Amino acid sequence: MTRQEDTFHGPAAPPPRLPRLPRLTQARAPLTHAVEVLNERGERESLPIPAERPLTVYVDRREIVTLMTLGAHPEWLVLGYLRNQRLVDSVDEIESITVDWDVNAAAVATRGGIARIEERTARKVVTTGCGQGSVFGGLMDEVHHISLGPARLAQGELYGLVNAIRLQESTYKSAGSVHGCALFQGAQMLVFVEDVGRHNAVDTIAGWMWMQPGGPLPGGDKVFYTTGRLTSEMVIKSAQMGVPIVVSRSGMTQMGHEVARQLGLCAIGRATNRRFVCYSGAERIVWQPELAAPEPVRPAE
Amino acid sequence: MTRQEDTFHGPAAPPPRLPRLPRLTQARAPLTHAVEVLNERGERESLPIPAERPLTVYVDRREIVTLMTLGAHPEWLVLGYLRNQRLVDSVDEIESITVDWDVNAAAVATRGGIARIEERTARKVVTTGCGQGSVFGGLMDEVHHISLGPARLAQGELYGLVNAIRLQESTYKSAGSVHGCALFQGAQMLVFVEDVGRHNAVDTIAGWMWMQPGGPLPGGDKVFYTTGRLTSEMVIKSAQMGVPIVVSRSGMTQMGHEVARQLGLCAIGRATNRRFVCYSGAERIVWQPELAAPEPVRPAE
Numbered sequence: 001m002t003r004q005e006d007t008f009h010g011p012a013a014p015p016p017r018l019p020r021l022p023r024l025t026q027a028r029a030p031l032t033h034a035v036e037v038l039n040e041r042g043e044r045e046s047l048p049i050p051a052e053r054p055l056t057v058y059v060d061r062r063e064i065v066t067l068m069t070l071g072a073h074p075e076w077l078v079l080g081y082l083r084n085q086r087l088v089d090s091v092d093e094i095e096s097i098t099v100d101w102d103v104n105a106a107a108v109a110t111r112g113g114i115a116r117i118e119e120r121t122a123r124k125v126v127t128t129g130c131g132q133g134s135v136f137g138g139l140m141d142e143v144h145h146i147s148l149g150p151a152r153l154a155q156g157e158l159y160g161l162v163n164a165i166r167l168q169e170s171t172y173k174s175a176g177s178v179h180g181c182a183l184f185q186g187a188q189m190l191v192f193v194e195d196v197g198r199h200n201a202v203d204t205i206a207g208w209m210w211m212q213p214g215g216p217l218p219g220g221d222k223v224f225y226t227t228g229r230l231t232s233e234m235v236i237k238s239a240q241m242g243v244p245i246v247v248s249r250s251g252m253t254q255m256g257h258e259v260a261r262q263l264g265l266c267a268i269g270r271a272t273n274r275r276f277v278c279y280s281g282a283e284r285i286v287w288q289p290e291l292a293a294p295e296p297v298r299p300a301e
Numbered sequence: 302m303t304r305q306e307d308t309f310h311g312p313a314a315p316p317p318r319l320p321r322l323p324r325l326t327q328a329r330a331p332l333t334h335a336v337e338v339l340n341e342r343g344e345r346e347s348l349p350i351p352a353e354r355p356l357t358v359y360v361d362r363r364e365i366v367t368l369m370t371l372g373a374h375p376e377w378l379v380l381g382y383l384r385n386q387r388l389v390d391s392v393d394e395i396e397s398i399t400v401d402w403d404v405n406a407a408a409v410a411t412r413g414g415i416a417r418i419e420e421r422t423a424r425k426v427v428t429t430g431c432g433q434g435s436v437f438g439g440l441m442d443e444v445h446h447i448s449l450g451p452a453r454l455a456q457g458e459l460y461g462l463v464n465a466i467r468l469q470e471s472t473y474k475s476a477g478s479v480h481g482c483a484l485f486q487g488a489q490m491l492v493f494v495e496d497v498g499r500h501n502a503v504d505t506i507a508g509w510m511w512m513q514p515g516g517p518l519p520g521g522d523k524v525f526y527t528t529g530r531l532t533s534e535m536v537i538k539s540a541q542m543g544v545p546i547v548v549s550r551s552g553m554t555q556m557g558h559e560v561a562r563q564l565g566l567c568a569i570g571r572a573t574n575r576r577f578v579c580y581s582g583a584e585r586i587v588w589q590p591e592l593a594a595p596e597p598v599r600p601a602e
Contacts, residue, residue, distance in 0.1 A: 033555045033558075035555075035558055035580060037578040037579060037580050038578065038579040038583050038586075039576075039577070039578055039579075039593075040456070040575060040576050040577050040578075040590070040593040040594060041590045041593045041596070042588050042590045042593075045578070047578060049552060049553050049554060049555055049558060049580075050554050050555065051554070051555045051556075052532060052533060052554035052555050052556035052557065053555075053556065054556075068532065068533060068534070068556065155341070175552075176551070176552040177530045177551060177552035177553060177554055196530075196532060196554055229478045229497075231353060231369065231497060232353060232369060233369070250477070250478060251350060251476075251477040251478035252350050252478060253350060253351050253352070253353035253478055253497055254334045254336075254350055254351065254352045254353050254354075255352075255353035255354065255355075255369065256353065257334075257336055257350060274341060275340075275341050276340070276341050277338040277339065277340055277341075277346070277348060278338060278339040278340075279336060279338050279350075282339050285339075287343045289341070289342045289343045292340075292341040292342045292343075293341060295342070
């Protein structure tokens with residue numbers, strides 16, 4: 001990043017009160033699974049496919065939701081889900097998260113009981129994902145009040161970021177059919193997460209940000225990368241995490257575009273190799289057009 | 302299809318009772334929207350992006366859900382959503398669906414009142430999509446009892462189907478960032494639907510199947526195509542529609558694979574050009590390996 005946003009941890013600010021972090025298990029399960037397939041010539045092949053397993057989340061023994069997940073970081077996923085659904089306001093509220101793949105369950109213990117969560121889930125938690133069922137409802141009102149910091153990203157850093165994703169070892173490379181996302185500071189990758197759904201992947205990053213020993217990681221000077229499309233829900237989730245720059249390999253939808261513009265969020269799509277388009281917030285990019293890919297030859301219509 | 306499944310409409314069966322079809326509006330709204338972007342050389346371009354708009358569904362004035370949709374066929378989407386969420390059992394139950402894009406609302410009027418819907422939504426409708434929140438919960442039990450007909454698909458028909466998709470005019474071609482799906486009989490495309498989410502797209506097809514004047518279209522002799530991955534939820538939705546063969550441009554997840562195997566559903570993935578892999582139900586394919594693409598040159602590891 002060429003300009004640090006230091007609202008949260010500048011020298012003048014008082015030292016942040018360190019949160020009590022929840023105890024997390026580190027449940028592990030295989031991320032890929034080899035299946036026997038037939039190819040178009042009728043030949044048998046062994047092909048790795050990504051795992052997909054149900055994880056039922058219980059908060060203080062009350063069932064909240066069943067998530068279908070790859071299972072790479074189930075504890076962060078659960079924490080980030082509770083955060084992004086705004087069922088908890090602070091990581092302090094969680095005492096522990098215990099994932100047991102033998103029963104496909106995540107048991108969340110809170111410090112203060114579930115009174116507030118009960119009230120919030122009563123408000124018809126319509127879960128998110130692929131535009132069906134949506135956190136959109138009351139959420140846009142809250143997002144309106146988010147003030148994103150002044151962070152900028154240099155074009156060269158953007159290219160470095162895209163290249164880091166390209167080089168990253170991944171379940172996608174070995175088995176396909178998963179979405180990836182990552183949090184960057186400039187071109188430096190802080191964390192990379194994959195899941196069967198892009199919503200799970202971003203929630204997992206939100207959980208990881210809350211689990212930092214120095215206190216919740218501020219998003220104001222970060223860049224959020226996703227392989228998925230920039231729909232309204234993705235833009236809103238990035239804004240919820242305080243991250244003002246989103247980068248995607250894919251494109252953008254109209255509502256995502258409108259939300260990004262309203263928030264002053266920089267949305268970059270179709271980012272591959274040294275190509276990209278900036279849909280909004282172009283003032284956050286430090287342009288270095290001399291680094292751009294040569295102009296593509298347009299195919300005749 | 303090389304073999305007809307005639308469980309539903311064979312000559313020996315009594316003529317089906319024609320359902321009373323609901324009255325539907327035909328609400329229309331632009332499917333793409335041009336935005337000004339900057340490319341990597343800092344040049345302004347006008348780029349079409351797909352629309353994405355909220356549609357809040359009210360059943361007898363009771364709010365059920367907000368769907369984020371492209372808006373191509375909102376009435377079929379709402380009908381198929383109610384069907385696939387099993388909030389209604391028969392198209393007869395719906396009197397009318399009135400979509401008004403001025404207020405982004407779909408008003409569903411039932412013939413018999415919402416008593417049953419109230420009871421069913423109380424059962425925590427955790428909506429589906431991208432694996433987050435899931436219809437998986439109680440659904441798998443019901444899917445177990447589904448008996449899919451003996452339909453088969455010839456390899457040449459599969460290639461014809463994939464080619465029909467390739468030739469189809471689409472929002473994807475003009476603006477990207479949407480998923481498409483289609484219902485086929487052999488290589489003949491019956492309906493093609495796009496939406497910002499693949500779940501909306503398949504629900505829209507389910508709604509269309511219910512709206513046929515000759516009665517609900519049986520799925521037993523059909524093929525379901527999706528550009529999206531074959532996750533458990535996609536396989537389950539296909540089975541719910543009675544469609545025993547699914548084809549995807551993308552890959553498959555482990556849970557999708559397990560569900561497909563249990564149901565005897567033929568799952569074909571990575572279907573492009575004359576390539577594909579069959580993950581399950583290979584006995585439903587009439588193999589014609591002489592039509593296959595020449596063996597690909599494998600890149601050195």
